[in-house]
Amino acid sequence: MNAKHKPRIATASLAGCFGCHMSILDLDERILKLAELVEFDCSPINDRKKLTGHCEIGLIEGGCCNEENVQVLEEFRKHCDVLIALGDCALNGGIPAMRNHVPVRECLEEAYLKAPGVWNPGGILPNDPEIPLLLNRVYPCQEVVKIDYFIPGCPPPADAIWDALVALLNGQPVKLAYERLKYD
Amino acid sequence: MATITFTIDGKPVSGQPGQSILKAAQAAGIYIPRLCAFKDLIPHGSCRICSVRVNGRIQAACVQTISDGMVVENDTPEILEFRKAILDMLFVEGNHYCMFCEKSGLCELQALAYRFGITAPQFPLLNPNRPIDLSHPDVYLDHNRCILCGRCVRVSQELDNKNVFQFVGRGYQKRLQVNGEALAATGLRVADRVTASCPVGALMKKRVGYAVPVGERPFDHQPISAEWHAKQEA
Numbered sequence: 001m002n003a004k005h006k007p008r009i010a011t012a013s014l015a016g017c018f019g020c021h022m023s024i025l026d027l028d029e030r031i032l033k034l035a036e037l038v039e040f041d042c043s044p045i046n047d048r049k050k051l052t053g054h055c056e057i058g059l060i061e062g063g064c065c066n067e068e069n070v071q072v073l074e075e076f077r078k079h080c081d082v083l084i085a086l087g088d089c090a091l092n093g094g095i096p097a098m099r100n101h102v103p104v105r106e107c108l109e110e111a112y113l114k115a116p117g118v119w120n121p122g123g124i125l126p127n128d129p130e131i132p133l134l135l136n137r138v139y140p141c142q143e144v145v146k147i148d149y150f151i152p153g154c155p156p157p158a159d160a161i162w163d164a165l166v167a168l169l170n171g172q173p174v175k176l177a178y179e180r181l182k183y184d
Numbered sequence: 185m186a187t188i189t190f191t192i193d194g195k196p197v198s199g200q201p202g203q204s205i206l207k208a209a210q211a212a213g214i215y216i217p218r219l220c221a222f223k224d225l226i227p228h229g230s231c232r233i234c235s236v237r238v239n240g241r242i243q244a245a246c247v248q249t250i251s252d253g254m255v256v257e258n259d260t261p262e263i264l265e266f267r268k269a270i271l272d273m274l275f276v277e278g279n280h281y282c283m284f285c286e287k288s289g290l291c292e293l294q295a296l297a298y299r300f301g302i303t304a305p306q307f308p309l310l311n312p313n314r315p316i317d318l319s320h321p322d323v324y325l326d327h328n329r330c331i332l333c334g335r336c337v338r339v340s341q342e343l344d345n346k347n348v349f350q351f352v353g354r355g356y357q358k359r360l361q362v363n364g365e366a367l368a369a370t371g372l373r374v375a376d377r378v379t380a381s382c383p384v385g386a387l388m389k390k391r392v393g394y395a396v397p398v399g400e401r402p403f404d405h406q407p408i409s410a411e412w413h414a415k416q417e418a
Contacts, residue, residue, distance in 0.1 A: 055192075085304065088282070088283055091304035091305070092275075092304065092305055092309060093309060093311070094281070094283065095281070095283070095284075096218070097311060098281070100309075100311035101311050101312060101313035102313075103305065137311065138376070140304070140305070140309065142304060142305075143308055143309075146195070148302070149230070149303075150303035150304035151303070152303055152304065154283030176301070176303065178298065178405075178407060179299075179404070179405060181298055181301065183282035183288065183294055183297070183298075184282045184283050184285070184288040184289065184398075
């Protein structure tokens with residue numbers, strides 16, 4: 001990371017609620033400092049949809065609940081030097097993983113056929129090729145690709161995200177202080 | 185009574201004959217992590233979090249009694265890794281959703297994981313299908329969070345003289361069972377000591393959740409420690 005080249009950061013939300021990205025926004029005025037220090041590649045923050053190339057740091061919110069999540073995650077792994085699982089869903093599946101003990105067909109039938117108030121006279125389950133296929137269960141990121149660092153929390157405190165980014169931008173490993181390590 | 189002298193991580197510690205390593209260490213202010221141990225109960229030795237190396241062999245500190253010249257290794261990188269692996273298995277074996285658990289911030293399992301700096305599971309998650317028993321008017325039992333430490337089994341037997349809980353099954357099939365169709369059909373009362381004995385969020389009093397705000401909970405700023413256990417046992 002030399003002086004001429006600004007390190008590039010990419011972020012993505014997979015099977016998450018965007019709460020972890022809210023926590024990135026919760027950096028408050030430090031986000032201006034961050035914008036000076038780094039260049040954002042694709043991210044919900046700048047609304048760029050696709051990775052354009054090599055990034056120093058990738059932040060992943062959410063686990064993998066469908067095939068598109070896996071594709072995005074693999075793409076991030078390919079292009080990011082350091083990949084960080086951000087938040088509980090990324091590292092243990094979180095709330096979406098509550099479907100993991102229910103077979104996926106049962107989940108779909110409950111949502112689209114049986115649930116109170118459902119109007120679906122054709123009895124059709126979503127099968128449009130435009131819609132990414134659901135996986136049999138929700139996988140945490142580290143069960144799909146190698147993850148370098150984990151920042152737990154629901155969402156992780158903004159201070160934990162800041163500390164991790166500051167460490168990495170200074171060429172240091174990420175080590176969360178006791179009060180930054182939260183599972184809730 | 186004769187005093188027994190031994191060492192923990194090279195530091196001399198003394199205790200009484202018949203005392204466990206855990207009790208002697210606690211009295212000396214040395215922290216040995218634990219989950220199934222609970223005040224006034226006969227030691228159980230089931231969670232293995234208190235494992236230490238005693239004269240070269242791994243032993244559970246809560247059941248191993250002290251003897252003269254004993255050499256105990258407690259706070260070593262090897263033992264730390266061993267304990268982290270056990271904790272990790274307890275997490276992946278159940279469904280531990282800290283983000284909506286009423287016990288979060290007060291939970292001894294979570295507190296240990298915080299203390300050991302665990303950020304993510306290293307083993308694959310099992311996501312078992314486990315029931316929740318809400319039948320009792322004042323207490324609920326969420327099997328998703330149960331770590332099979334046996335505190336409730338023993339507190340109900342030894343301190344409440346009731347025997348409301350028991351284990352059934354072996355190994356991977358082991359689970360907690362109540363003495364009746366459901367919790368409401370047992371002799372359990374909210375004032376029983378057992379309702380305050382669960383280290384995790386499995387056996388919980390109803391209508392008292394989230395009483396302590398985030399930031400003021402016991403483990404928000406300070407790790408679980410010998411001092412915290414001393415306060416609980418006082």
